[in-house]
Amino acid sequence: MRITATIRSSGAALAVLAGAQFTVMLATSIVNVALPQIRDGVGLSDGGTTWVVNAYGLAFGALLLAGGRAADLLGRRRVLLAGLAVFGAASLAAGLATSSPVLIAARALQGTGAAAIAPAALALVMDLFPPGPGRGRALGVWGAVSGAGGAAGVLLGGVLTEAAGWQWIFFAVAIGTLPVLVGTVVGVPPAPVTGSGRFDLPGTTTVTLALTALVWGLTTARRSGWTDTTVLGAFAVTAVLLTAFVLVERRHPNPLLPPRLFRAGRVTVGNALMALLGSVWIALFFFLPLYQQQVLGSSPLVTGLGQLPLAAANMLGSTLAPRISRRIGATATVTAALLTEAAGLLWLSRISAHGSYAADLLGPGILIGLGLSIAFVQLTTLSVEGVARQDAGLAGGLVNTSRQVGGAIGLAVLATLAGTATARAAVHQPQPEALTAGYRIAFGVCAAVLLATAALAPLLTRRTATGPSGASPSPAPQPAAGRRH
Template sequence: MKPTDATATRRGPGAALAALAGAQFTVMLATSIVNVALPRIRDGVGLSDSGTTWVVNAYGLAFGALLLAGGRAADLLGRRRVLLAGLAVFGISSLAAGLATSSAALIAARAVQGLGAAAIAPAALALVMGLFPPGPGRGRALGVWGAVSGAGGAAGVLLGGVLTQAWGWEWIFYMVAIGTFAVLAAAAASVPKAKVTERGRFDVLGTTTVTLALTALVWGLTSARRSGWTDTTVLGAFAVTAVLLTAFVLVERRHPNPLLPPRLFRTGRVTAGNLLMALLGSVWIALFYFLPLYQQQVLGLSPLVTGLGQLPLAFAIMLGSTLAPRISRRTGSTATVTGALLAEAAGLLWLSRISAHGSYLVDVLGPSILIGLGLSVAFVQLTALSVEGVPGQDAGLAGGLVNTTRQVGGAIGLAVLATLAGTTTAHAAGHQTQLEALTAGYRTAFGISAAVLVAAAALALLLTRHRTARPTDAEPRATAAQPSA
């Protein structure tokens, strides 16, 4: 046994969980940390208004498109190995983004960041599943996972505002790089190696077709926000997506080791968990897009104050994630998911009453806390459902799938909501002030988000009301905790 493996074993799963949670926090942080800083970034590297959106889109595009490939690579090559490689790529590309002096270099660095994130997220979740067998321990671990996942989005807005105002936009990337290298060192020291549980050839053709399909889909959705749904480029991207997804299905039927094996959907409530996670993601990412815009463009808050205003939301997310396993044990997964989705919907409905002449305390604080509690409990429970009963050799792929559905759902939701909000604002501009028109658009986005979550709650009642499947004999109880010699 190598010294690092022995050290990791002695430290136990707690230290490994802390490192893995840190990896997930870093990935989520990078998703939202640029939002507040976008005006400064645009001026710093000479981006156009349309080019500025690609500082966000390049990361999300690579992240969402490559998650399934990252999850399968983790199962075939070793989850710890893929995690460490992903962290290294993520840290180096974050540093490159901070050092970028041109728009092309910055956008390329953000795309490589997304590549690293696509390796980190599924590998880290699979390692958590292996370290903690089904039971209360896994529930608590997923509570930690949910806390850092939700808090990472809120903390990104906070740190983005603080760092941009204090030291400049470059420091949002430098800070992510510093944090990533710290997590890399912690993971190398505390996460034990595990035997590779899945053997077989990598499904190159299936991976290529689904990756290109997801790329075309996310490209089309992000372009629709700017050009409209009837634009030739957007319609072409959707047509390419349909063709590639059809090709993917045909390839998967014939491959002896498909990227998405049918067994993945025959156990537990994987399909239900992923469908509901897509709906939750469609609202989640949009929330962290529209809320800072309302605070800055309508309420007139500075980037620093806007970031500080996310703290109650972050604390509510951490509290809800901590309580989620206890709530689930007492009320059952169906009641927990349904209640959490309805609580978040109530918070968004509250936000849909914002005023152009309102204030943070009256219009934002209360709904933020309610949304944070509902979002975090729903996320923890849906993550558990999405990996429930999955054979151990597919844990990385299951982690990649649930992250894919959340990310792609988020891209779809943001594209649709941004279009509807923009349309509402344009119609209101003719007879209202600019601030009132902007507020009307944000109200529309929050109101539709609430309706989506009410529909998701109804689906949760229908799709999750049956007995939890037991782990199959093929599922190792603690695969990732078995150090290799």
């Protein structure tokens, strides 16, 4: 009876934590199809419109490491609750915004809350499910809701924009955050604080500013070009700050990124491959809706509905990932998933300006959904495998940072390549054909990146943990009683 009750309790807590991840991914993509309406609603310029997306991604990507470390030191449940409160309030403020500065500031605050939610929720999942099949299934659920959240954002954004106005895309996120907040209070059990030592404020500050400068430079490069003095200045500041971060970390007694983290399991290789996967992931959900709307002429609602097969394939792949991994091994699973996704993107690289959803997007979307979800689940699992319990929040922040920063780099590079190809084609072709030429280049390069990532996947067989294969390091000493989150 007690075991059954524990399983049910863990299942309920997993549902809540998955809901938290779903809201984060939903907020990432829900604005994409509503940008023209948002631009007109608050008086944004074309350049300013991109900051409705960038402000969220900038804060989210830059603060994930800080959010993960705070979860380890202050308590994961406590940080999760604080993040949800900030996230929900910021979503409400975005919906009420009547000016562009208020809207962009609210989106940045929304990203700040998300940077606390994502690593804290992932660390709590790891707390609830020790290494083994149970954790594999839990991370499969995690992957399913991550992909479903991204696709649902496009669908819900289209439905709400047409039916009720762009403000409701933010109100819906705020409303959806409330049951997750209540569910966390009621259904996620408190647990001891596992981290120890002082918060590394100098290291956190320098790496956060470095990531901010990097992501800002990359997003600006999409509009101004790679040789723009502002962009080059941002990259120079990034290099200086990262150098300062390394120097600070060497001297701090409790560094933000302790060396032991990279000696555990497959953390280093897993994060490197996740960054490459992220570079394709975020670009995919950027270019696909543009092709559907600007070339095929689909409405926001039809564009959103077109994401449903991809989302269904994503959820199926996430469910199957742990079973496939147990049967053929983690490395083979990652390799097969990356090759499957690459095949879908190669198919997309043949899209036509006079194509159709059924002929050009349906089949590739299913392949991409299956490959993306399986690769995501496996790389997330491998990136936190073998990490000491005291660093679980930080490991969750790191793998999310790798995906976000990889996505920012990939999107900046691919947007530049697509824009160049479109400009070149526009000299002698109509706009739909010119746009399609740019999108084909973007999808083709995405496929090439995934093929290169698949070639690197065998590196995952090299473990750096000193313990036996599959075993986690010895747990950290238990803190004094009374410190709970």
